[in-house]
Amino acid sequence: MDYTINRLIxxxxxxxxxxxxRAALSAHGFGVLTGIDIKAKKKKLDVDMPPCNVILREVTGGVEVSAIDPAASMQVIDNPLLHAVAGQMRDLLTKAVADI
Incomplete structure (x- = not known):
């Protein structure tokens, strides 16, 4: 199972x-609470930062958009209702990433 939804732009x-x-996430009902410049944080704190829910990173050949799959991250929790909601969120995130 993939744990992220990825697209190379x-x-x-x-x-x-x-x-x-930001526009695609907003169009699908998601908000951006904060943005973190990982390079600046790493330099300031001298530590690697863990991934966030949606990550943009420059890679060879373009910019990779990577979103944490909520269904994958909730699979260890024994709650069918939570799994259903996480699946709906995964579908919305997949559409948002595709719209970028």
Whole structure:
């Protein structure tokens, strides 16, 4: 099972992908509570930071968008209702990532 929903954007720079990601998430009912510049935090704290729910990173060939799959992260919890909601959220995130 994949634990993330990923897409490589090759035709835009980081700032454009950031703007498109925020717009796509908003269009599908998600909000961006905060943004963290991992490079700046790593330099300031001298530690690696764990991943967030949606991550943008420059990679060879473009900008990768990676969203944590809520259904995968909730699979260890024995609660069918939670699994159903997490599945719905996964579907919405998948659509949002596809729309970027």
């Amino acid at each position: 090759t035709e835009a720079d980081f700032d454009a992908v950031d703007a498109h990601t």
